[in-house]
Amino acid sequence: MIGPAGFRVYPHEDGVLHWAETAHRIGRDVAQDADLRAKWLRHDGTWFVGVDALPTGEDGSIDGVPLAGPWLDDVPVPAVWHPAQLSVTYAGYPRQGPGDSDAAHRWRLNRASAHVDGLHLEGGRRFAREPHAFIVGFALNETRACPLMVWPGSHVIIGAALRAVIGDRDPRQVDVTETYQAARQQVLDQITPVPVVAAVGQTIVVHRHSVHGIAPHDPAVPVPTEGRMMAYFRPECADPHHWLLP
Numbered sequence: 001m002i003g004p005a006g007f008r009v010y011p012h013e014d015g016v017l018h019w020a021e022t023a024h025r026i027g028r029d030v031a032q033d034a035d036l037r038a039k040w041l042r043h044d045g046t047w048f049v050g051v052d053a054l055p056t057g058e059d060g061s062i063d064g065v066p067l068a069g070p071w072l073d074d075v076p077v078p079a080v081w082h083p084a085q086l087s088v089t090y091a092g093y094p095r096q097g098p099g100d101s102d103a104a105h106r107w108r109l110n111r112a113s114a115h116v117d118g119l120h121l122e123g124g125r126r127f128a129r130e131p132h133a134f135i136v137g138f139a140l141n142e143t144r145a146c147p148l149m150v151w152p153g154s155h156v157i158i159g160a161a162l163r164a165v166i167g168d169r170d171p172r173q174v175d176v177t178e179t180y181q182a183a184r185q186q187v188l189d190q191i192t193p194v195p196v197v198a199a200v201g202q203t204i205v206v207h208r209h210s211v212h213g214i215a216p217h218d219p220a221v222p223v224p225t226e227g228r229m230m231a232y233f234r235p236e237c238a239d240p241h242h243w244l245l246p
Contacts, residue, residue, distance in 0.1 A: 001074055002134075006155035006207040008071075009198050015068025016138065017201035022065045023054060023231050024140035024200075027086045030054060031227070043108070044095035046217075050086035054231055057081070071203045075134050076242075078235035085234075088227040089146040093217045112149040112213035114188060116158055117234055118243075119180060126180050128162075128171040131243030132234045135206040139198045140229035145221045146214055147195035148204065148230070154187040155209035156246075162209070163244050171243050187211045208243065 002008045010016075030036060031048050040049045060067030060081035067081070094113075096105040107113055118130035137148065161183035166174045188211075195215060198204050206212060217223060237243045 002205055002207050005150070005152040006210040007150045007152070007196055008074075008205050009196060010069060010071045010203040010205070012199065012201040013069045013203070014201070015066070016203055019062060019065050019067060020138045020140050020200050020231070023056075023062050023084070023086075023138065024229060026063060027054060027088075027140055027229055027231065028226055030086055031088050031229070042097060043093060043100060044097040046090045046093035046095050047214075048086065048088035048090075048227070050088060052083040053086040054084040056084045060084075060233065069203050071136065071205050075136070075205060076238075078133065078238070081233060081235060085232040087214075087230045087232060089214060089217065089223070090227040091145075091217055091223040093146055093214070108213075109216055111188065112193065112215050114149075114151065114184065114193070114211050114213045116180070116184070116209060116211055118208070119176065124177075125175050126177040127173070127175060128240075128243065130234070131171050131237045131240040132208045133237045133242070134208055134235070135210075135212075136233050137198070137204040137206070138231045139200050139202065140231055141224055141226065142200055143222070143224055143228045144195075144197055145223040146217050146228045147197045148206075149193045149213050149215050150196050150206060151187050151191040151193045151211040154191055154211040155207040157187050157190075158183050158209040158211060159244070159246055166244060168241075171240050184211060
């Protein structure tokens with residue numbers, strides 16, 4: 001199980017290593033594709049967002065290499081996996097781009113862009129349009145730069161607040177703006193975030209309600225020329241009401 005911190009790093013597994021090495025080989029070409037770079041580069045070219053950019057199959061495989069690892073026993077495996085995200089952060093992340101407000105840029109610098117996935121901003125309001133079952137991530141190259149940051153135990157605070165405001169309604173249709181903002185602020189006030197780093201061949205699983213983000217690049221930590229490369233899956237719950245479960 002993920003455990004009380006709301007995340008877990010699973011030990012090295014050869015099947016995970018094979019998948020990650022294959023995703024890395026393909027991901028390097030994906031991240032250099034001119035059309036995809038035009039679509040996904042953000043923050044003055046320091047982050048390739050790469051949503052659904054890896055050509056993974058409906059079973060999560062890539063180039064015939066199956067998605068593997070003991071972590072699969074601890075999550076609700078979806079009938080169909082969406083294409084994996086290829087997230088690449090480069091030296092200097094995050095620089096302020098022309099589309100980045102001062103407030104949004106400060107949030108990335110000072111709070112690692114702390115957020116809960118799946119809560120879409122629509123007209124200034126937040127809705128759980130993508131009720132994810134879990135988040136699973138794989139390091140595709142070896143670096144400690146720009147690590148995933150998680151606020152341990154934050155899923156407990158966020159989950160309780162969301163259950164209280166949504167009740168038995170469809171989570172996708174409920175405006176959770178003020179509730180989410182207040183719960184996230186409580187998390188930021190009470191919990192110190194921790195870096196969650198995995199080597200190639202390890203797996204990171206994060207609870208769907210965990211507050212998380214990406215740490216700014218520390219100039220003292222080298223970044224590969226190709227950037228820090230991660231692959232992520234965020235399959236949605238088969239029943240959106242399951243999104244509210246602890």
